Amino acid sequence: MKPRPPSPAWPRQVTVLAGGVGGAKGADGVYRLLPPHTLTVIVNTGDDFEHMGLPISPDLDTVMYTLAGIQHPEQGWGLAGDTFHALEMLGRYGAPTWFRLGDKDLATHILRRHWLDRGMTLTQVTDRLRRALGVQARLLPMSDDPVRTVVMTDEGELPFQEYFVHRGARPRVRAIRFRGIEMARPTPEVLSALDAAQVIIFAPSNPYLSLDPILALPGVRERLRRRREQVVAISPIIGGQAVKGPAAKLMQEFGLPASALTVARHYREIVGGFLLDTRDAALAPEIEALDMRVTVVDTWMRSPEDKVRVARAALRTAGWMV
């Protein structure tokens, strides 16, 4: 595959497909690198669930808090400096406390619930929340219809948060299902964000749990296949390990090598560019053999500068000399 000639101007519209922490980092790099309104993030909602009557959208919130600069710096969810006094009281009432809802975080869920009950869509609620927090990028839930990721494990079928948070992703996974996906539709905003984007970036999110739900929505995969040249994936696997979360463990449980090559193969029909970590440089020829442009770069994002470096490499892989 021949590299396209670099474009002289910055892209006007970049769409990032994102899950949780990896998704937030991938989106944040683009957000910091380009004019902020350039960015649209399509976010997985398969992890969403109802908890004590509150609609929790963990991936939307992680991306939103990260772009707003108020995310917790280490734990991968929630807000910096949040407290847990409501949770403590919920525990006193005998309510479950394994899902760690912070006090400030609760405000998000209370308003989401309130606004959904008043007839707003999740897309409208998300837009109102992110604007209030000063986020200038558009955040789009992948769908306004409920999709619920369910994990088939050797201990039975588990709702995603039960598997991921309550059980610490320890049960052995046999299959993953997205309940409701047959009835769900991507929103018009999602489809137009895919159509209008000059570059589409797959954030380094879990392929099976975070991005597959988005890709499983009708029309999404077809659109990406047509735009394959403009689609770049950032590997969530570095040196055979997931930076965070169970991606590598899942690969082993599925009988696949825990490797960036497995990620590239997973996306081969819809991704034309691949960001490979320097620790995995030896895999470049095999990934290039999948008809992908490969950029080898340090993809581990610990600082804002790291995120911007990775975003720049992704955009360059798509042919933009940002």
Add this chain to the structure above:
Amino acid sequence: MKPRPPSPAWPRQVTVLAGGVGGAKGADGVYRLLPPHTLTVIVNTGDDFEHMGLPISPDLDTVMYTLAGIQHPEQGWGLAGDTFHALEMLGRYGAPTWFRLGDKDLATHILRRHWLDRGMTLTQVTDRLRRALGVQARLLPMSDDPVRTVVMTDEGELPFQEYFVHRGARPRVRAIRFRGIEMARPTPEVLSALDAAQVIIFAPSNPYLSLDPILALPGVRERLRRRREQVVAISPIIGGQAVKGPAAKLMQEFGLPASALTVARHYREIVGGFLLDTRDAALAPEIEALDMRVTVVDTWMRSPEDKVRVARAALRTAGWMV
């Protein structure tokens, strides 16, 4: 009216009619004085309202937190040592913050909402919450049907919390309405708590805003009239002033003297005993002329000992030598 001979034993069942802070103090005195299961509190729900989708029951919560010993020691609502981080975040999202919802307090409203949505009655929800907090007295909302106190003021019609909290009870009141009262029924638990009680105590709550909603429920006033000898009211007016809240101001706005005598007249048909503060001792003959037994005592409750002293005086006024 001839005093009845004192009973040798303690009453097995005492029912207190209560509103907010005065109600909580009145109930707490009985709770501390007698075996805790002796007490049933019937609580005003006219102040209840929905705030950001959460069902708030201020009087129920004030009584519950007080009997649990976790109420805020000064402010008259909320929990001791509570924080306001969720509220701060709600404000950041542009939501109203005039109703000061603490973080721990939010847990109560979140669970109330959740359990109501799952089909529990307010009576059942309240029972579950108070048990979890270790409260051994029964707390009964006056009704499971919605009753909403509306205040007609010279600035127009205001929902109760709008008048009381948001506007600081400053607008001049012309009339008070209990919206929904025609359709509301006292619960079977409330009726049986009135029927079974050996003593019924009116806590020193606002007669117009806190106790009148309870008294306006069908069947309540009739029951009290029949039991008048066993009903004792604690004056919420001391020296022409309300200890807390707008009771005295309302009397003036209604063209009535701001006085304990006005309270006694208000209750004359249904109350046979009256606790008058020492500062108002001169009113005793006029109240006795209403066919009430009057006990003059220091009714100002600042300490647990004060509450117990007042409760004992109320029970003695009803003929129990506790």
